[in-house]
Structure formats: C-alpha cells, structure tokens
Amino acid sequence: MSRIFNFSAGPCTLPLPVIEEAAAEFVDYKDNGMSIIEMSHRSKPYDEVHHEAMTLISELLEIPDNYKVMFLGGGATMQFAMIPMNFLPAGQSCDFTVTGTWGKKAYADAAKVGDTRVIFDGKDVNYLDLPDPSSLEVDPNAAYLHMTSNETIGGIQWKKFPDTDVPIICDISSDFMSRKMPIDKFGMLYAGAQKNAGPAGVAIAIVRDDLMERCPDTLPAYLNYSTHAPKDSMYNTPPVFPIYMVGKTMKWLKSIGGVDAATDLANQRAGLIYGAMEKDSGFYKCPVPEAARSNMNIVFRLPTEDLEKRFIAEALEAGMSGLKGHRSVGGCRASVYNSMPVAGAQALADFMGDFATKNG
Amino acid sequence: MSRIFNFSAGPCTLPLPVIEEAAAEFVDYKDNGMSIIEMSHRSKPYDEVHHEAMTLISELLEIPDNYKVMFLGGGATMQFAMIPMNFLPAGQSCDFTVTGTWGKKAYADAAKVGDTRVIFDGKDVNYLDLPDPSSLEVDPNAAYLHMTSNETIGGIQWKKFPDTDVPIICDISSDFMSRKMPIDKFGMLYAGAQKNAGPAGVAIAIVRDDLMERCPDTLPAYLNYSTHAPKDSMYNTPPVFPIYMVGKTMKWLKSIGGVDAATDLANQRAGLIYGAMEKDSGFYKCPVPEAARSNMNIVFRLPTEDLEKRFIAEALEAGMSGLKGHRSVGGCRASVYNSMPVAGAQALADFMGDFATKNG
Numbered sequence: 001m002s003r004i005f006n007f008s009a010g011p012c013t014l015p016l017p018v019i020e021e022a023a024a025e026f027v028d029y030k031d032n033g034m035s036i037i038e039m040s041h042r043s044k045p046y047d048e049v050h051h052e053a054m055t056l057i058s059e060l061l062e063i064p065d066n067y068k069v070m071f072l073g074g075g076a077t078m079q080f081a082m083i084p085m086n087f088l089p090a091g092q093s094c095d096f097t098v099t100g101t102w103g104k105k106a107y108a109d110a111a112k113v114g115d116t117r118v119i120f121d122g123k124d125v126n127y128l129d130l131p132d133p134s135s136l137e138v139d140p141n142a143a144y145l146h147m148t149s150n151e152t153i154g155g156i157q158w159k160k161f162p163d164t165d166v167p168i169i170c171d172i173s174s175d176f177m178s179r180k181m182p183i184d185k186f187g188m189l190y191a192g193a194q195k196n197a198g199p200a201g202v203a204i205a206i207v208r209d210d211l212m213e214r215c216p217d218t219l220p221a222y223l224n225y226s227t228h229a230p231k232d233s234m235y236n237t238p239p240v241f242p243i244y245m246v247g248k249t250m251k252w253l254k255s256i257g258g259v260d261a262a263t264d265l266a267n268q269r270a271g272l273i274y275g276a277m278e279k280d281s282g283f284y285k286c287p288v289p290e291a292a293r294s295n296m297n298i299v300f301r302l303p304t305e306d307l308e309k310r311f312i313a314e315a316l317e318a319g320m321s322g323l324k325g326h327r328s329v330g331g332c333r334a335s336v337y338n339s340m341p342v343a344g345a346q347a348l349a350d351f352m353g354d355f356a357t358k359n360g
Numbered sequence: 361m362s363r364i365f366n367f368s369a370g371p372c373t374l375p376l377p378v379i380e381e382a383a384a385e386f387v388d389y390k391d392n393g394m395s396i397i398e399m400s401h402r403s404k405p406y407d408e409v410h411h412e413a414m415t416l417i418s419e420l421l422e423i424p425d426n427y428k429v430m431f432l433g434g435g436a437t438m439q440f441a442m443i444p445m446n447f448l449p450a451g452q453s454c455d456f457t458v459t460g461t462w463g464k465k466a467y468a469d470a471a472k473v474g475d476t477r478v479i480f481d482g483k484d485v486n487y488l489d490l491p492d493p494s495s496l497e498v499d500p501n502a503a504y505l506h507m508t509s510n511e512t513i514g515g516i517q518w519k520k521f522p523d524t525d526v527p528i529i530c531d532i533s534s535d536f537m538s539r540k541m542p543i544d545k546f547g548m549l550y551a552g553a554q555k556n557a558g559p560a561g562v563a564i565a566i567v568r569d570d571l572m573e574r575c576p577d578t579l580p581a582y583l584n585y586s587t588h589a590p591k592d593s594m595y596n597t598p599p600v601f602p603i604y605m606v607g608k609t610m611k612w613l614k615s616i617g618g619v620d621a622a623t624d625l626a627n628q629r630a631g632l633i634y635g636a637m638e639k640d641s642g643f644y645k646c647p648v649p650e651a652a653r654s655n656m657n658i659v660f661r662l663p664t665e666d667l668e669k670r671f672i673a674e675a676l677e678a679g680m681s682g683l684k685g686h687r688s689v690g691g692c693r694a695s696v697y698n699s700m701p702v703a704g705a706q707a708l709a710d711f712m713g714d715f716a717t718k719n720g
Contacts, residue, residue, distance in 0.1 A: 004393030008400040011600055016387075019395050023386035027379050033364030033681070035379050037559035037605070040368040040682060073433030073561065074582050077596035081580030109580035194597055199397035201433065201561045201599030220441030220469035222434050223583075236437035237554055239561030240371055241601050245397070321393070322400060 005344035008322035009152050009297060009335040010174070010195040013344075018248045037241050046240060053247030054232065060250060060258050063183055063206055068229040070205040071243050076173045076192035079203055080106045083146070083169055083188070084113035086215045086225050092143040095119045095166070097136065099158075100127040100151030101328070102171055110146065117142070127154040130292040133162040142166045144187055144211075150175040152195075153326040155299035155333065156292045161185055167211060175296050176204070177253060178338055179263045187211045193242060195296075196338045198249045201242035253338065262338050269336040269345035270295030276349035280356035287331075301331045308332055311355055318351055320344070365704035368682035369512050369657060369695040370534070370555040373704075378608045397601050406600060413607030414592065420610060420618050423543055423566055428589040430565040431603050436533045436552035439563055440466045443506070443529055443548065444473035446575045446585050452503040455479045455526070457496065459518075460487040460511030461688070462531055470506065477502070487514040490652040493522040502526045504547055504571075510535040512555075513686040515659035515693065516652045521545055527571060535656045536564070537613060538698055539623045547571045553602060555656075556698045558609045561602035613698065622698050629696040629705035630655030636709035640716035647691075661691045668692055671715055678711055680704070 006013040029036040032045055039046045054069050063069065072078065083106070088094050093115035096107045099122050110116050119136050122129065138145050145164060149172045150157040157175060161168060167187025176191040183189075188207045194200035207225055215226040227235050253262060274293065277284040277300055285301045286293065302308045308331060312323050325331035336345055366373040389396040392405055399406045414429045423429065432438065443466070448454050453475035456467045459482050470476050479496050482489065498505050505524060508531045510517040517535060521528060527547025536551040543549075548567045554560035567585055575586040587595050613622060634653065637644040637660055645661045646653065662668045668691060672683050685691035696705055 002393055003388070006394050006398055008398070008403075011398060011401060011597065013394065013398050019387050019398070023383055026383035026386060027376075028363070033362055033679070034366050034373065038366055038368070038371060038373050038379070041371060041560065043368075073435060073438060073599070075433060075596050078433060078582040081582050085580070105581065109582075112578055112580050192597065194600075199601050200401065200597045201602055218472060220445070220472050221465065222438040222441050222469075236435050237371065237552065237560045239433070239599060239602065240554075241559050241605075242561055242599065245601075319393070 002319065005320045005340070005347055006322050007320060007334045007336065007340070007344070007348070009326070009333065010192075010337070011200050012195055012335060012337050013339050014198065014245070014249060015252045015339045018245070018252050022245060022248060036244055039240075041234060041237050041240055049244050049247055050234070050238065051232065053243050053250060056247060056250035056254060057204060057206075060177060060253060061181065061183065061206070066209045067183070067206050068209070068212065070207065070225065070228045071233040071238050072203045072205055072228065073201070073239055075200070075203050076102070076171055076190060077105065079171070079190045079205060080109040082223055082225065084110040085219055085223055087169070087187070087211055088114040088143045089214060089216075090114065092141065093117050093139065095139050095142040095145040097145070097147045098122060099130060099148050099156065100154040102151055102173070103146075103148040106146055106148065106171060119145075122154070127151065128156065128287050128292075129289050130156050130158060133158065133160050136162045138162060138164040138166050140166065144169045147171070150294050150296050152297045152335065153329055155288050155294045155297045157294035157296065159291070167208065174337075175294075177259055177262055178266045178296060180259055193246050198246035199242050201239045202246060204246070249339070265342060266295045266336070266338070268342050269340060270298060272342070272345040272349040273298045273334055273336065273352070276352040279353065280360060283356040283360045284352065296335065296337055298334045298336065299325060299329075299331060305330065307359055310359075314355065315348070315351055318347075320348055320351065362679065365680045365700070365707055366682050367680060367694045367696065367700070367704070367708070369686070369693065370552075370697075371560050372555055372695060372697050373699050374558065374605070374609060375612045375699045378605070378612050382605060382608060396604055399600070401594060401597050401600055409604050409607055410594070410598065411592065413603050413610060416607060416610035416614060417564060417566075420537060420613060421541065421543070421566070426569045427543070427566050428569070428572065430567065430585065430588045431593040431598050432563045432565055432588065433561070433599055435560070435563050436462070436531055436550060437465065439531070439550045439565060440469040442583055442585065444470040445579055445583055447529070447547070447571055448474040448503045449574060450474065452501065453477050453499065455499050455502040455505040457505070457507045458482060459490060459508050459516065460514040462511055462533070463508040466506055466508065466531060479505075482514070487511065488516065488647050489649050490516050490518060493518065493520050496522045498522060498524040498526050500526065504529045507531070510654050510656050512657045512695065513689055515648050515654045515657045517654035517656065519651070527568065534697075535654075537619055537622055538626045538656060540619055553606050558606035559602050561599045562606060564606070609699070625702060626655045626696070626698070628702050629700060630658060632702070632705040632709040633658045633694055633696070633712070636712040639713065640720060643716040643720045644712065656695065656697055658694045658696065659685060659689075659691060665690065667719055670719075674715065675708070675711055678707075680708055680711065
C-alpha cells in the first residue's frame, strides 16, 4: 500500500493510526465475539464508546455543563432544518450571515420555516470575503444569529465572532476542533463529522440549555432536540460506527495535544501552502484577501485552466489527490483538516514550487 | 477469537464474510491509497459502491422502475416524521394499524403532523396478536395506510397485507429482505438498516412515483423526499460506511440465493426454535398465537423469571448472547435475522432442550 496525501474537502483524510486501529479490532471488538457494528447499542461496550466520544468532545472544546452534546443523523444539512424548527418561534425572526454555499443552504431552510433577515450577504464579493464582525448589525430581538464559521468552497473563515447578546448558532463543520471557540457566545454549535471529526454519517450538535427550552412539542420525535438530549442521543439506534470513529479521532486529537496543538498544526499547514503561493505570486493567485483566508480550505488559481488541469493531474501522480476546486468555482483547492499531516502540506508546497518553476 | 451467536434485536449479527472483507480492505480500499471512509462521496470508487448498493436492493426485492430507492440518515424513526410531512396533505387523513412499539411511534408522529385514524390497535391483546388483514376497514379516501410488517418486541408479523386501493406505507425494518413482498400494494416501504441490511446509520426508503408527487416544497431540504430521489441520495454527504456495508450485505444475500433463500433459511431457523418450545411445551410458552408469530423475533417465557435469568446467563456461557426480552415486556427473545446462521438457531434449540431437561 502506498498511502496518498488526500486533500479532499470531505469526506477526507483521517489519522492513519485511527484507521489502522479500527481495522484491527473490526472483526472481534475487544474479545466480545462480534464486531462493534453488530452489537446492541444498549450493550455495555457500545455504551462506553458512545459516552466516551461525547465526553471527549466536551473536554476538548471546553464545553460548559449548560450545553448538551448530541449525535444526530442526516448531516449538517439536517441541522439546517432542525435549527429553525426548534429555535425560531412564530412572531420572532432570526438573523443570517450568508457567506457561501453552506450559509445559503442554512438560510434557505430557515426561510421556509419562519421569519429571517439577512444581515450580510457575500454575493457582491462572490463569497470570497467576509466583513469585520463588529460591522454586523444584529437585531437585538432576533431569536438567533446564524453563521458559518468556515466556507469550504470560497475558502473563507471568520477569525472572530461579533459581540452580541443574541445567541449565535454556528455551523462549524469545516473547522471543528481546529481552534478554541468563545463558547459562551454560542447558543449552538454544530458540525457534520466528515471533515474534522470522523467519517460521514453523524452530525454533532452542541446546544445551550436555554435554547433547549424553546423546542416545541408539536414536532415529530426525531426532529425535536429535546427527544435526543435527555437520552444522550440513544432515543433510537444511533449511527454506531460513525460515532465510534469520531471517538477514536477525538482520542487521537487529545493524544497529540488537543485543540491548541490542532491550531498550531493548522497554522503550519496553511503557512506552508499560502507561503508557496506568495513565493510564486506571479503564478499562483489566491482569490481571498488575507484577512478572510481559511486555514482549512485553501483555494488558488493558476494562470490558465489548462495549467490547473495539469497541476491536478501531476499532483495525483506525485501522490496528492483531491486538489480540484469545487465544480461551482473551478480552480484548485487544498483541504487541510485536522488529520492532514504537516508533511502533506509540505509535499504540496514543494510540488507547487517545482510546478511553477517548470511552467512559469 | 471465538465468534458468538448473537441474537440481539438490532444492531445485530452480520455475515462473517462481509465483516472480514470490510476489515481486510479498510485501511486501503482497492489500492486507492486511502480508506473507503476517507474518500469524497463524489469519487468514482464511492459512487460505484453507492449505486451498486441501490441496484442490489432493487434487484433482490424486485422493485419496479416506478419506485425510487433512497438512503437517508436518522433511522426508521426519522421516517416516522418524514412520511406524514411528505405524504399526508391537509384535508386528508391516513389510517394506522397500531401493532406494537414501532407502530405506536409511527402513529404518534403522524398524529402531530395531520389527521389520522386508527383502524387496528393491539392494546386489548397486549400487542401479541394481529387481526386477519381482510378484516381491516380501510378508509377508501385515506392518504395512505401505515403498517409495521413485524414488531420486534411483541414478536408478531403480518403474513399477508390487506387488499385495498389505498397505498400501504410499511415499516419493514425487522423483516426486510426476508421474504418477497407484493410491491405494487405499497406506496412506500422503508427500513432501518441495522437488522437485516447492515449496520446502524442509514435507512432505506422505497417510494412510488405517484407518492413522490405529493412532496410539498414548503419542507426544508433534508426533510423532502424529492430533494434526495433525483440526486440518488447524494444531495448531501450520505452515510458512506453504513451504505457500503449494506451493499456488501446485499451482495452476500445475492450470493446465497437472494430473497427466496432468505425465506427458506428464516423458516428453518424459526422452525427449530418454535419446535424446541413445542417439544418442551410444559416449560416454554410462546405468548403469540401461531398465526401471528414472527420468524424474525421469537419471544418465549419460562416457568419463572428466575429461570429466565439463569437461561439467559447460561446461554451466554454457551456462546449465545442477546437472548433477554425487551425491558418493557421481559422474558426471552431470540432475534434471528437474515445473517443468523441456521447453526445458531440449531445451537439455541439444542440448548433449550438441555435446559428444560435439567430444570423442568
């Protein structure tokens, strides 16, 4: 086997030791005579796996006791629906920052459920820049302010969040666990697992108790957060394997030093790749102004589309995959989530240098 | 490793060759230099996995072209919500057969969404028996009739479905692929995967085109079937690993002879266990009348609760787990889904004989 540096935007690379450990114990989980995926979710071994994953998330993100951590199906997309259904009461409206594809989708669902107000729309800057958070005029009566901490397609990331008494609800799928968050600003944080936390198939929702009180009991069971929270997300059969892998990924993150280490590594990776662009700035262009640049999804353009195609093809031959930009915007994109080794970013930076020299 | 006969009601035993194959290819999927769970869901290798799983389900259940197969998150419980939200228009009502825990939950969600009518409630028989389907008085104007083909807790199973022009929507989670179904009676069939189809984390929904036309575009994206069907359940990142395992399990089912073989094996397993009860009928009692007995979840009582406890403990020592009845009803239960080897049912039948002899 020759392991590839996988720059896919998600599902994406996971830590090799995590993958290897899961493979090794897959057929017979800890001498129980069966696989972890064959076990009742009410069994002791799975119960331990489930609660350990939950506890590690709280511990690593330093989540206070007045928040509940939940594991839910349907990805972050399902949260786009559940959030307004639970937290946007009739007669109140919510504020949105529409910063890219993910913000747009979250907004579209909220607009189907209740009253909304867009306080920032990145349309005029092609979703390639973000405003100063202090410039956002949040309605003090808003039910919540929705934000997307990082947009994977535009390659932009909020570095700070606005000061407001309105609870912020934030989609942190694409930079989950890559930095400390000022938790108490947030009524809710949520993330699909398949970028920074594990494989696809589970979303993590972290909800503050005062928001939980809003959940209307007119909602069908699965769609109500208050169905899941008191049962530790065991009201119905949870997505066992994705949660098990999230737990292992969190354990690995803890072993390398937790979120502070993740931030440091993210800065190293981003520094290498943005640095390579700067070194050959006549050849590579980053369409995002420096202040808004994501250190999770790094987008760049080459002089021509033809060169971009060759860049992507030759990178693959050199053991680097997933560098094609999203089909809606073209260009190149390197997604460098928590599990991407710095060596991967180094290899890409070196390759960028060589490619520019040969083709510049 | 000593593999156990795992009689858990779900998640449950899966075919050993399927588990072993997944373990063997987990670290490097088919020389792609990464695990299947690290791959973009838009990549060619995953796309093949996804569509093969979908095609195998259609092929094995002989689903006509005017039905769509979907993979969704949130389990069958999430379907309890989506079904009335999509298929129960204002001004129409739907009919329900409330046959046990699962029927009750499906009903409770529909009642939150719209008008409902219960045409059978098993309360008076403690959810341990079913009526003749021809006795059901279906409202000819009902939006649909909801049924649960097999109740895992009561251990009861519909052997036939009523003749009606009203589309039947049926939860087949616990006997999926164990028998041929008269598909054209059904507007929709759905199943959580974690009993007969694979691991937890994905539900399979099979919906007829004329029902798809009812999906209201006022629903948030994830909750609308018409978001998923035209995109082959790739609107958002699907639960990759659960779908991959469903595909492998379906391939295994095809290799052993498909649904007809599954029916034959189910009859063999059920025959062995119900036969063991009959042989020691002074010791074992099945609370379910013969005509309604499930061949997936086989419930039985021993003379005392103390003997039941010993039975379950000694069975575990003899390599058979998961025989405790559901906490809400007590007693014993052997869940024998498609992946349970006949040898497992034989071992249990033998053990039942020995235990009755020693303790009878």
